[in-house]
Amino acid sequence: MSTLNIAIIFPFIAAIVIPFLYNKIRKLHIGWFAMLVSFVLFIYFARYVPRIANGETFANTINWIPSYGINFTAYLDGLSLILALLITGVGTLVILYSIFYLSSKESLGRFYTYLLFFMGAMLGVVLSDNIMVLYVFWELTSISSFLLIAFWYQRKRSRDGAKKSLLITVSGGFGMLIGFIMLYIMTGTWSIREIISMAGSFTDHALFIPAMLLLLLGAFTKSAQFPFHIWLPDAMEAPTPVSAYLHSATMVKAGIYLVARFTPIFGGESIWFWLVTGVGLLTLFWGSFSAVRQTDLKAMLAYSTVSQLGMIMSMFGIGSAALHFGNSTVSVVYTQATFAALFHLVNHSTFKGALFMVVGIVDHEVGTRDLRRLGGLVTLMPITFTIAMIGSFSMAGLPPFNGFLSKEMFFTAVLTIGEAGIFSLDTWGTLLPVIAWVASIFTFVYSMIIVFQTFFGPYKEERLEHPAHEPPVGMLIAPGILALLVIGIFFFPNVLGDYILTPAMMGIFPSLPAADLSVPISAWHGFRSMELWMTIGVIIFGFALYKTRKKWAFVYKLFPEKWSFNSFYSYSLEKLEEHSTTITNSYMTGYLRDYMVYIYLFFIVAIGGTIIYTGVYAFDISGNSSVSEFEWILVLVMIIAGISVLFAKSRLTAILLNSILGYGVATFFVIFRAPDLALTQIIVETVTTVLFLVAYYFLPEWKKEDVPRKSRNVNLIISISVGIVFTVIALTVQSGKLFESISGYFENSYELAGGKNIVNSILGDFRAFDTMLEVVVLLIAGIGVYSIIKLKAKKEDESVEDQ
Amino acid sequence: METLITILAGVLVTVATYLILSKSLIRVILGTAILSHAAHLLIMSMGSGLKNGSVPILDEGIGPPVDALPQALILTSIVISFAVTALSLVLAYRTYQETGTDKLDELRGIKHE
Numbered sequence: 001m002s003t004l005n006i007a008i009i010f011p012f013i014a015a016i017v018i019p020f021l022y023n024k025i026r027k028l029h030i031g032w033f034a035m036l037v038s039f040v041l042f043i044y045f046a047r048y049v050p051r052i053a054n055g056e057t058f059a060n061t062i063n064w065i066p067s068y069g070i071n072f073t074a075y076l077d078g079l080s081l082i083l084a085l086l087i088t089g090v091g092t093l094v095i096l097y098s099i100f101y102l103s104s105k106e107s108l109g110r111f112y113t114y115l116l117f118f119m120g121a122m123l124g125v126v127l128s129d130n131i132m133v134l135y136v137f138w139e140l141t142s143i144s145s146f147l148l149i150a151f152w153y154q155r156k157r158s159r160d161g162a163k164k165s166l167l168i169t170v171s172g173g174f175g176m177l178i179g180f181i182m183l184y185i186m187t188g189t190w191s192i193r194e195i196i197s198m199a200g201s202f203t204d205h206a207l208f209i210p211a212m213l214l215l216l217l218g219a220f221t222k223s224a225q226f227p228f229h230i231w232l233p234d235a236m237e238a239p240t241p242v243s244a245y246l247h248s249a250t251m252v253k254a255g256i257y258l259v260a261r262f263t264p265i266f267g268g269e270s271i272w273f274w275l276v277t278g279v280g281l282l283t284l285f286w287g288s289f290s291a292v293r294q295t296d297l298k299a300m301l302a303y304s305t306v307s308q309l310g311m312i313m314s315m316f317g318i319g320s321a322a323l324h325f326g327n328s329t330v331s332v333v334y335t336q337a338t339f340a341a342l343f344h345l346v347n348h349s350t351f352k353g354a355l356f357m358v359v360g361i362v363d364h365e366v367g368t369r370d371l372r373r374l375g376g377l378v379t380l381m382p383i384t385f386t387i388a389m390i391g392s393f394s395m396a397g398l399p400p401f402n403g404f405l406s407k408e409m410f411f412t413a414v415l416t417i418g419e420a421g422i423f424s425l426d427t428w429g430t431l432l433p434v435i436a437w438v439a440s441i442f443t444f445v446y447s448m449i450i451v452f453q454t455f456f457g458p459y460k461e462e463r464l465e466h467p468a469h470e471p472p473v474g475m476l477i478a479p480g481i482l483a484l485l486v487i488g489i490f491f492f493p494n495v496l497g498d499y500i501l502t503p504a505m506m507g508i509f510p511s512l513p514a515a516d517l518s519v520p521i522s523a524w525h526g527f528r529s530m531e532l533w534m535t536i537g538v539i540i541f542g543f544a545l546y547k548t549r550k551k552w553a554f555v556y557k558l559f560p561e562k563w564s565f566n567s568f569y570s571y572s573l574e575k576l577e578e579h580s581t582t583i584t585n586s587y588m589t590g591y592l593r594d595y596m597v598y599i600y601l602f603f604i605v606a607i608g609g610t611i612i613y614t615g616v617y618a619f620d621i622s623g624n625s626s627v628s629e630f631e632w633i634l635v636l637v638m639i640i641a642g643i644s645v646l647f648a649k650s651r652l653t654a655i656l657l658n659s660i661l662g663y664g665v666a667t668f669f670v671i672f673r674a675p676d677l678a679l680t681q682i683i684v685e686t687v688t689t690v691l692f693l694v695a696y697y698f699l700p701e702w703k704k705e706d707v708p709r710k711s712r713n714v715n716l717i718i719s720i721s722v723g724i725v726f727t728v729i730a731l732t733v734q735s736g737k738l739f740e741s742i743s744g745y746f747e748n749s750y751e752l753a754g755g756k757n758i759v760n761s762i763l764g765d766f767r768a769f770d771t772m773l774e775v776v777v778l779l780i781a782g783i784g785v786y787s788i789i790k791l792k793a794k795k796e797d798e799s800v801e802d803q
Numbered sequence: 804m805e806t807l808i809t810i811l812a813g814v815l816v817t818v819a820t821y822l823i824l825s826k827s828l829i830r831v832i833l834g835t836a837i838l839s840h841a842a843h844l845l846i847m848s849m850g851s852g853l854k855n856g857s858v859p860i861l862d863e864g865i866g867p868p869v870d871a872l873p874q875a876l877i878l879t880s881i882v883i884s885f886a887v888t889a890l891s892l893v894l895a896y897r898t899y900q901e902t903g904t905d906k907l908d909e910l911r912g913i914k915h916e
């Protein structure tokens with residue numbers, strides 16, 4: 001079954017093709033092509049449903065880096081399938097919606113490239129068995145999310161939102177990577193399936209808890225859990241289809257997927273239980289509480305998404321308690337929380353997707369999504385209203401919508417866990433239903449605000465950009481389908497339960513018998529069930545709070561903006577930039593001398609330090625050839641000339657001293673039996689001297705350096721140190737020959753190259769290519785010299801014309 | 804001989820480094836020119852012995868040649884360093900024409916003023 005790998009790569013290929021198609025075909029909206037890709041994938045995955053429901057799983061490996069055990073393994077089980085269906089199914093609907101949402105004036109090629117890029121990355125996350133590959137796809141989703149949020153990059157808020165989401169999710173992802181590496185150290189494998197099969201055998205390892213915490217960091221940042229939720233509201237600067245797709249239905253579920261996927265490994269641990277459940281419940285409460293205060297419809301939906309993600313997260317936390325009991329029948333009771341989590345995962349995608357699309361429609365048609373300006377749209381946009389109502393009521397947990405079912409199951413879960421008698425739940429267990437219930441009341445309140453503030457009350461056309469009317473039919477199809485699903489799932493929940501959710505349960509609890517994992521979903525539990533009364537309580541209190549919300553709005557003032565995580569984020573980012581600028585400016589002085597000092601200091605410390613540390617320095621003059629008096633004099637002359645350059649009063653003296661050095665070197669070449677070098681050196685030295693003289697004719701007089709004494713001393717110390725290190729290395733190298741010289745080879749130059757002059761043969765034959773490139777360097781330098789001089793004349797002409 | 808040449812090269816490197824660290828552009832260029840002299844002497848002394856043979860030309864009546872490889876390397880290096888010096892000089896000349904200064908601390912750009 002290699003088609004699974006292809007299914008992951010397919011959207012990437014389509015993403016590459018899109019810009020070319022977009023340039024070729026201008027008449028047809030390019031979105032149709034993207035939708036076709038997504039739809040084909042949806043059908044492809046849907047065909048797996050019966051076989052997955054029978055308990056089959058599919059895997060295929062393509063080798064990537066086999067020596068490190070990192071391979072591109074696609075693995076499809078029930079859990080992956082749910083996400084894969086959501087990614088492709090919601091993807092199809094969102095693209096269909098976006099075709100009508102985005103006008104053809106937008107750069108659509110870019111948009112759909114990013115969108116398909118995301119789709120491929122997200123499929124990669126949920127279908128990868130190898131955690132290294134999973135990590136790569138995980139970061140790719142962050143990158144595509146960044147690109148999509150900043151789609152309207154002209155706006156500063158879009159860029160800021162994109163940056164924020166990238167910084168938060170990628171730092172979390174990086175923590176996750178370290179967690180993955182720790183898992184590898186503990187188990188010796190990158191494969192999730194193999195790690196799961198070893199589950200329980202490494203819980204005593206010192207890295208077990210750190211790995212768990214780092215993994216959760218990745219999951220919490222990605223799924224916008226408290227306190228990392230702050231990126232999600234800012235991500236709403238993206239075009240609405242993107243918000244509906246990435247930031248509500250799919251990408252933010254990646255963290256939840258990760259938690260679900262790793263439940264068999266970490267579940268049953270008390271830290272895992274409390275972190276996942278606690279953070280989830282806190283997020284649920286804080287998200288719904290913050291949502292009520294929002295005036296922007298999209299921001300409200302963003303907080304509501306945060307809150308709902310927290311709810312799903314907490315249910316996975318509660319469900320993980322089942323693993324504490326091992327393979328006993330007791331544990332089965334708690335697995336139903338996980339079942340509810342999966343159920344709500346699907347439900348949330350349907351109703352929240354529909355709601356985002358409705359908000360997009362309102363924004364698109366009347367030009368604003370500010371709740372203070374909206375009102376009375378019910379008669380003008382009846383179909384939009386109906387979809388909004390279905391979505392909101394489902395979110396609030398009312399029948400006959402799917403949200404009611406999962407919300408009831410959520411209440412059941414928080415109620416039963418209190419009786420488990422583990423993880424000190426006896427003391428804290430009662431708190432869970434209370435938090436859940438209060439948060440549900442706020443959820444009810446903002447759901448009502450979305451429906452009643454937008455669609456009822458006075459219609460204020462003068463406050464809107466455009467008069468309200470229904471959108472084109474195409475825009476209503478996608479949210480309409482989702483709304484139908486919301487109702488359909490309520491009436492036939494067990495179809496979804498049996499075919500999709502139960503197989504996924506087998507993926508999360510591989511150790512438990514499959515028959516026990518199936519939970520029949522029913523809407524009615526009788527009058528004596530606690531859940532029913534909790535729902536009724538939510539409705540009563542929620543309605544009361546909704547009606548009186550102006551009176552208790554002062555509560556929000558108790559949480560000043562200054563102390564929020566948002567301002568903490570902005571503050572730290574601002575300070576980080578400030579300090580890094582200060583630090584960078586402190587050493588990037590723009591002054592050549594300083595940069596050279598850094599290089600020389602590094603040379604002295606690294607090379608000199610190594611020589612001293614390893615003690616390799618050696619000094620041996622036994623192999624030296626003799627020195628005649630004439631050579632002594634020559635060396636002495638050159639040393640004196642060299643040092644005198646530093647004290648030269650005029651530049652002419654300095655140049656002549658340099659010439660002495662050059663001709664001195666030429667004389668040494670003669671002594672060292674190198675006639676070619678001597679000739680070349682004499683010619684080059686002559687030309688260089690002339691060049692210096694010509695240049696000096698145009699340059700200012702050589703002035704005495706007004707360098708402070710202190711920095712002159714520093715320069716002197718550095719120079720002498722460099723000279724000493726240089727000499728010590730050279731002498732050390734001369735004293736010990738590690739390898740045989742290769743020069744003997746070239747002495748056969750007459751046989752090998754037909755040249756009697758060995759030096760010429762090396763340059764002209766053995767290393768001819770080098771010599772050719774050397775000529776190229778000369779040519780380039782020549783062109784450089786010519787054009788630098790030539791450029792000036794042209795510039796002067798211009799300045800003459802300016803006058 | 805080798806040790807002597809190496810010490811000479813070391814002195815030249817010291818002088819060159821000091822010139823490169825100075826403020827004036829022209830001194831820096833002079834420094835690089837001296838540095839290349841030092842490098843040539845170093846390469847020369849790195850071969851398998853100085854003066855221990857005859858000129859590296861294979862001809863009758865001439866004994867075994869000295870190490871020819873360093874000579875070939877130096878020949879390339881001489882030409883390249885000449886090109887570098889020429890280009891730097893023209894660059895200094897142009898810089899002075901444009902900005903009216905050859906002081907490196909005055910050429911730091913707008914950001915540092």
